[in-house]
Amino acid sequence: MTTTILIEKNIPCPLSDGTILYADVYRPSAEGQYPTLLARLIDGKDSHRFRYLDLLKVVQAGYVVILQDVRGRHQSDGTFTPFYHELTDGKDAINWAASRPYSNGAIGMFGDAYSAFSQQIVASAGLKTLKALFPIHAFSSQEEFTHKNGLFKKAKTLDWALYLAEDEIRRKDNEQTGQDYLMHWKAYTDNVERFYHYEPKKAPLFKMLNASLFFYDLIKQSEQVTEIEANDTPSYFVSGWFDSFLESTIEAFSRSSKQEDVPHTLLIGPWSTGAINKDLCTRNFGTSASLHSISNEGSLTDIHLRWFDRWLKQEENGIEHEAPVQFFVMGINKWRKETQWPPVGLQELQLHFCNKENQLLKNPVTHFNDSITIYKKQAAANYLDQTFHRYQTTCLNEALEVIGETNVIIQVDSLETSIHLSAALYDITANGDYHFLTEGTVTIEQARTPQEVTIRLSPTANHFKKGHRIAVAIGQTSTIEYEYHVEKGNKQGSAINIILTKAILSLPVVSNPLS
Template identity: 40%
Template sequence: MMSRSLLIEKDVPCRMRDGVTLYANSYRLNDQNTYPVLLTRVIDGKDSHLFRPTDLMKLVEKGYVVIVQDVRGRFASEGTFTPFSHEEEDGFDTIEWAVHLPYTTNKVAMFGEAYSAYTQYAAAKAAPPHLSALFPIHFVESKQAFSHRNHFLNSKKVIDTALSLTKNIIEKREMETEHKRDQLFHLFAYQDRQEALYRYHPIQKLPVFKMLGVQDLFTTLIETSPVETDSLTYPPSYFLTGWFDDALSHTLRAFQTATKQDSDRHLLLVGPWTGNRLEMPQPFGYTAHIDSMANGGSVTDFQLRWFDRWLKDEKNGVDEDAQVLLFVMGINKWRKEKTWPLEQDEQRHVPFTFTTVETPHPFSLMQSRDDKQLTFISTPFQDIHELIGAPSLELDINQGEKVESFYIRLLAVPKDGAAFQISDGLVTVSEEILDENTLKIELSAVAYHFKTGDRIKVEVTNVPNHIYRPHSESSVESSLLALAPCFFRQHTKFVLPIATQPLR
C-alpha cells in the first residue's frame, strides 16, 4: 500500500467580518482531493495545545482537513481576547471561510475540550449552514457556567485560568524586552505561590492581576452574568464528560436539551474522569482508559465514527449505538441506556434517614462529628445497590435557624478498600428556596455499583473557601453545631436513585 504524505500549513489567515485576522494551522493529505473539515478553536496556542484526547494525524489520515485556530487575541491571532466574547460571529465566519478553501468540501464539524467546547456551542448558536456535527468534551454554555457553581464563584479555577492566560498577553505586548522579562518574572513568582492567592480577601482586589495589567481579564472572569438558556437547534452532537468533571451538570443538561429537539441525532458518554485531559482520580481498569474506552477504541476512534456518519454519510452503525454510555464505578463496567436520566420504570428512589428509628428502608445512617465536620456512615449493604443519577438531600430546616451555606460530599466505602468521593454539592440556604421548611439539595450525578458489604458515607463541612466563594465576601458560613440538629428531624432524608436492573 502506498503511503500518503501529510501537508501542514502554518498561520493560514482567516479574516473576520470586522477586519480582524485570525490565524490557523491546517493539516491535510498532500493530494488533489477535497475533504470535510474538522475545526477546533483554542485559547492556549495552536502550536502548543496538547491534544491528548485526540490524535490529529489519525483524523487527517482518515480523510479530513483538520484546522486548529487561535481564537481572537490569542497567540498568532489579531484583536483583543475577551473570554466568552466574539465566539459566535468568529466561529460562524471561520466555518464559512473553511468551506471555501480549495481543498475542502462543504461540510464542517467542530471538536475540542473545555473552552474549545464552548466555541462549538457559540458557533452553533450562529447557525452556520455548513456546520454538520459537534463533539464537545467538558461542555459549558456560558462564562457563568465556567466560573460559577450553584451561586458560588469557583475562585481557584478563575485564578488558575487568569494566570495561565496572562503569559501570552504579556508576550504579545509591544514593550522593551527588559520590561517584558520583568513582568514575566513576576508572573512566574506569583504562580509559584498560587495557594496564597486562593485565600486572598476580597478576591476583587487581588493585586497580582492589576500589577500585571490584566485586571479587566480577571474582572470579566469573576463577575456574574445572566444564566444563558439554550437558544440553538443542536446539530448532531456527541457529548463526552466525566463523573468528576466541573462541567458534568452542564454537559448532561445540554444533552437533554438536544435530545428533546431530536432524540435520534445525539449521544452521551460519561466516564470516570476529571479535568480537560480525561484523567482518572482512581484506578478504574483498562476499559476506562481513554485509549480503550468500553473496549471500543480511543477517543479519536469514537470521534472518527461520529464524523464519518455525519460528514461522509457512512452507515457505520452509529445510528444503532446506545444513546447513553455510562461507566459504572465499583463494578468498573460500562452501562448502555436509552435516556438520561434513566426512565422512571428503570429506577427506584431509596431513602436513608439520619435517625435511629425504624424506617421502610433498613439502612439508617449513623452520626459521628467534630467541630469541623459532620460524618454519617451507613450500615453495610445487604445486597447490590446500583446508584445511577443525582443523589439528593431533603433537609428539614426551621425558619430563622442560622443556616447559610455548607458543603456536602458522598463517599463510597468499599468493603475491601479505602473510601473515596463520588458526588458532592454546594448549598446556599435562603427563605426563597425553602419549601415549607424543607431544603431540597441535588448533588452531582454519578454511577456507582455498591456490592454487598459496601457502605456509603456522607460528610458535611463548611464550604472550602480556597476553592469556592459566595457572592458576598461578608457571607457567614453555617455553624456545623447549629446545622447538626437539622439532620435528625423527621422529614430529613438522603435519597439515592437506584437502578432496578444492576449490572452483574
C-alpha cells in the same frame, strides 16, 4: 489511508471586521478536496495538548484538520474578551475553512471546554456547511463556567484567569515590561493557593500583572452571554463524573435531544478536566475506562472518526442507531447503555440518618425496603477550610447501584444568618477506604423557624458492592473554592454549628444492577 501529511503553519483567516486569525492546517498530501474539522483554541494551537484525539490518525483517515487561535490569543490578532466574539468569529472561521481549495465544504468542529462552547454557540447560526459537532466537557454560558448554584467558583476561575495571563503578558509590546510581568506571573502561579483566601477583586495578582480586564469580566456575573438553546447539529457530547462541567454537558445534551429528528449522543466516563485529589478518589477504573480503549471497543479517536464519517462523509456506519447514552459505572468498572438520561426505571431509596432530636437511630435494618441506619463518624474530616460531619451506613448485605442525581434533604433550626452548606457522597470499601463520588452546595437563607432544604449533588453512577458502606458528609461550603457574602462577625472559613433535626439521603437506584 494517506501516508504523507502536509502541515502548514500560521495560515491567515481574515474576519469580516478586518481582524486576522491564524491557524495551522494538517491535511493529506494527495490532491483533492476533503471534509474539514475545525478546532478554535484559547490555549494555543502550537501548545494545545490533545489528550482526547490523535490528530495524525484523523488526517490519515482522509480529513483536513484546522487548529485556530481565537481572537486575541497567541498568534491571532485582536483583543481577547471571553465568550464575546465566539458567534461572529466562529461563523467567519467556518466560512473561511469551507472555502479552502482542499476542503469539500463539509465542516465538523471538535474540542473541549472553551472549544466546546465555541462549537455550540456557532451551531446556533444555522450554517449549512456545519455538519456535526464533538463537544467535550461542554458548558453553554458564562454563568455555567464561573458559578455553581449562584456561588462564584473562585478557585477554578482564578486558576483559569492566571493561566490565560501568561499569553497576555507575552503579547506585550515592551519586552522588558513583559519580562517583569512574566516574573510576577511565575511567582503567583507557584503560590496560587495563597490567593484563594482573598476576595477576588482584592487578589494582588490582578493589579500586579495588569494583563487584561477580562479577569474582572470573569469575576462579575453581569452581562452574561445568552445561554445557548437546543442544538440542531448532530452532536456527540462527552464528559466525566469528576468534571466540573458534567451537569452543563448533560443539560446541553438534554436540551438538544428534545429535537427527535436530530441525533445526539452522550458519553460519560470516570474522567475529569483536571487532576483529581488523590485523597478523595483513589480508584482503579481499569482498562475499559481508558481513552484509548473505551468499553474495550476502541479509542476516543475512533469514536470521533465514526461520528464524523457518518455526518461529513455520509457513511452508513450505524452510529446514530446505537444507544444514545453510554456511561461508566464505578465500583464495578463496567459500561451501561441506555436510551435516555436519566435512565428509565430508577427508584428512589431514602436513607434516614438522624431523628428530630438529632440522635442516631437504633436497630439497623437488613434489607432495602425501609431506611438504613447511618452511623455518625465521630472524627470530623477536614476538606480545605471546611469541617464535615460524616455519616455512614452499616455494611450492605446486597449490591446497590446508584445512577443519577443524589439529594441530601435536611431540616435545620432557625438561623440568625444565611449559610452555605455542602454535601459529599462516598463509597467505603470493605477495607475502609473512602472513595469520593460527588458533591453539591446549597444556600440556606436566614430564618426564624425550622426549614427543610435539599442539597442537590451532581449526577454519578456507582455500584456499591455487598459489604461496602455508603457515606455522606455535610458541612459548611468552602470559602476557598467558592466566593459568597460573609456576614459581619463570621470570619471567612469559620465553622457554624448546625443542628440537623432531620437528614435524609435520597438515592436513585436501578432494579437491575450490573454483575
